[in-house]
Amino acid sequence: MIRFENVTKKYGDTEIIKGISLEIKDSEFVVLIGPSGCGKTTCLKMINRLIEPTSGRIYINDKDISEMDVIELRRNIGYVIQQIGLFPHMTVRQNIELVPLLKKWPREKRAERVKELLDLVGMPPEKFMDRYPTELSGGQKQRIGVARALAADPDIILMDEPFSAIDPIARTQLQDELYELQQKLHKTIVFVTHDIDEALKLADRICIMKEGTVVQFDTPEAILRNPADDFVENLIGKKRIWKQPEYVTAGDIMITNPVKALPSRTLAQAVEIMSESGVDSILVVDKENRLLGIVTAEDIRSHRDKAKKLEEIYTSNVFTVKPDVSILNVLRLMSQKNIGYVPVVDENNVLKGLITRSTLVNLLGGN
Amino acid sequence: MPVAEYINFMLERMDDIIVLTGQHIQLSFIAIVVAIAIGVPLGILMTRFPSISSFILGLANAVQAIPSLAFLGFLVPIFGIGSTPSIVMVSAYALLPIVKNTYTGLTGIDKAIVEAGLGMGMTEQQLMTMVRIPMALPVIMAGVRIAVVMAVGFTTLAALIGAGGLGQLIYRGISMVNNRMIVAGAVPAMILALAIDKIFSFLEKAVTPRGIR
Numbered sequence A: 001m002i003r004f005e006n007v008t009k010k011y012g013d014t015e016i017i018k019g020i021s022l023e024i025k026d027s028e029f030v031v032l033i034g035p036s037g038c039g040k041t042t043c044l045k046m047i048n049r050l051i052e053p054t055s056g057r058i059y060i061n062d063k064d065i066s067e068m069d070v071i072e073l074r075r076n077i078g079y080v081i082q083q084i085g086l087f088p089h090m091t092v093r094q095n096i097e098l099v100p101l102l103k104k105w106p107r108e109k110r111a112e113r114v115k116e117l118l119d120l121v122g123m124p125p126e127k128f129m130d131r132y133p134t135e136l137s138g139g140q141k142q143r144i145g146v147a148r149a150l151a152a153d154p155d156i157i158l159m160d161e162p163f164s165a166i167d168p169i170a171r172t173q174l175q176d177e178l179y180e181l182q183q184k185l186h187k188t189i190v191f192v193t194h195d196i197d198e199a200l201k202l203a204d205r206i207c208i209m210k211e212g213t214v215v216q217f218d219t220p221e222a223i224l225r226n227p228a229d230d231f232v233e234n235l236i237g238k239k240r241i242w243k244q245p246e247y248v249t250a251g252d253i254m255i256t257n258p259v260k261a262l263p264s265r266t267l268a269q270a271v272e273i274m275s276e277s278g279v280d281s282i283l284v285v286d287k288e289n290r291l292l293g294i295v296t297a298e299d300i301r302s303h304r305d306k307a308k309k310l311e312e313i314y315t316s317n318v319f320t321v322k323p324d325v326s327i328l329n330v331l332r333l334m335s336q337k338n339i340g341y342v343p344v345v346d347e348n349n350v351l352k353g354l355i356t357r358s359t360l361v362n363l364l365g366g367n
Numbered sequence B: 001m002p003v004a005e006y007i008n009f010m011l012e013r014m015d016d017i018i019v020l021t022g023q024h025i026q027l028s029f030i031a032i033v034v035a036i037a038i039g040v041p042l043g044i045l046m047t048r049f050p051s052i053s054s055f056i057l058g059l060a061n062a063v064q065a066i067p068s069l070a071f072l073g074f075l076v077p078i079f080g081i082g083s084t085p086s087i088v089m090v091s092a093y094a095l096l097p098i099v100k101n102t103y104t105g106l107t108g109i110d111k112a113i114v115e116a117g118l119g120m121g122m123t124e125q126q127l128m129t130m131v132r133i134p135m136a137l138p139v140i141m142a143g144v145r146i147a148v149v150m151a152v153g154f155t156t157l158a159a160l161i162g163a164g165g166l167g168q169l170i171y172r173g174i175s176m177v178n179n180r181m182i183v184a185g186a187v188p189a190m191i192l193a194l195a196i197d198k199i200f201s202f203l204e205k206a207v208t209p210r211g212i213r
Helices: A040-047 A072-073 A093-094 A100-101 A108-121 A139-150 A168-185 A196-202 A220-225 A228-236 A266-278 A297-301 A327-337 A357-364 B002-012 B014-048 B052-065 B069-081 B083-107 B111-119 B124-161 B167-176 B177-206
Strands: A002-011 A014-026 A029-033 A053-061 A078-079 A156-161 A189-191 A207-211 A214-220 A281-283 A291-296 A341-345 A351-356
Touching: A002 A040, A014 A040, A014 A053, A014 A214, A029 A040, A029 A196, A040 A053, A040 A156, A040 A207, A072 A078, A078 A139, A093 A100, A093 A108, A093 A139, A100 A108, A108 A139, A139 A156, A139 A168, A168 A196, A189 A196, A196 A220, A196 A228, A207 A220, A207 A228, A214 A220, A214 A228, A220 A228, A266 A281, A266 A297, A281 A351, A291 A297, A291 A341, A327 A341, A327 A357, A351 A357, B002 B014, B002 B177, B014 B052, B014 B083, B014 B111, B014 B124, B014 B167, B014 B177, B052 B083, B069 B083, B069 B124, B083 B124, B111 B124, B124 B167, B124 B177, B167 B177
Parallel strands: A029 A189, A029 A207, A078 A156, A156 A189
Antiparallel strands: A002 A014, A002 A053, A207 A214, A281 A291, A341 A351
16 A cells, blocks of 8 residues: 655745645556646656655555665565666566566576566567567567566556557557556556556546646546546546447437427427428427427328327337436447437436437447 | 888888887786776766766866876976886876766766666666666777777877887987888887777677667
8 A cells, every 4th residue: 555645845946746645555556647747757756765755755555665775665666667768788588687686586586587477478488588678669678667567576566657658559459468467466556647548448546636736536437427627627538438438428418409399289280390300200398398208200190180289199108318327228228129219308307308329320430 | 112111121120119019008008907997987986976077077188188298297207207107197198088988978878777777776886887887888998999099199108208119219210310210110009009999999899788789
């Protein structure tokens, strides 16, 4: 467990960390994110004391790190930085076994660990062990970076924008690998990034920072559902909801002005309204906009007498949903009941909108 | 045929030339060893105490600016004549490229790499021996190479104070107004300088770790 207590950092008169308190649980994957200069990297580096706070305390497992031996502390924390952090004059093997070497592990144990780790990150040891970093691709270098951080089996791993210098395809793959690795190893990982997609993909919890303060520290789900303020909303982006269908609600995508008519309208009028709006069904509502039922073009066609009123023919047992229902549930309902439209109503049955198949198609099309 | 004359003259004096070349190598070699022994630790020290670095570099620069003849003149009353003042002078001149390159080599390493080392729990010493020095070695060697070529050149002055070396033939030639004699000293000195430059360029490559070649 890592705990920040009122941590501040000043450089001269500028306060870049303004009293941060937070707690990171064991085996938790926490992503620190925010625009450059928000203090995320500073926070990370305070955990292994590459940067010392101006005031406040940081605890690891309830021990104040400022009282620990700094060299010992760092050797027990994995550290991954951008690919450049590999030592270019050392082979893959020498890079990986560095911390075990510093910890004076015997040679055989180190050799064994190197092989184990290369296997773990999916790079055949006999092929890669004696290569130099310049002989590796960006993605391979970063895998070695991760393997190196894991070498002495630390409980905590700090990762400072590890994938930012890598091409998008390799990055996606590395993210997947890291995620899988974490499912196996259950390390406490603190990961800095400026890429919100990366954060949402990897984090158990995301710590959103701005100008040296924590704006919101919560699970990706909670952040997507309830952004703390405009800043967070902007960061996750309005488009965000389209990429995560489980967080899109009926209210987000419904047509807010569906075609509707009072029950006192005649069928002839209803036909006119429908053809004007280019739809094939009409919602019947009362004067308080409460949903009564639905009439389709098909229903009207089956009645010869166009002077009949809607109230005489509408179907009243309509499947409806509330605005906060996930669209996945809406989809399920539509396919199970084989219906083409679902009115959205509030708890008083007041009509709020309508979801049709074409709304959903547009959504999937990314509009 | 003047060229043949010059060659004949050199061949006649071959024994002399060989002995003097041997002295010349010895004098420059000792001077360079002294310069490395002082320069490299000084460069390392400067990375530890950055505040003194500009002072030391300034001092080494100033030494470089002293006219060599005058410098030698100052040294004679202190060290007498013979090889000692010559070695002291040549070392002093060779110091600058060594100190400078050691310092720039050690400090020019990518910050991210230094931070990776520290972040992984290296002590300052370990960072120096495991990362900074191996990575700076090519730059340090380049400095040594410049210093060695300089040393071979400056050592010709050693003859002025009776330390021997190829300079002896040159000065004798000047005082006797004998061009063949001057050439007999100058040509081997040039060849020596070029040969040593070649050897050190090879060494420079040899000490470059494979990963950063």
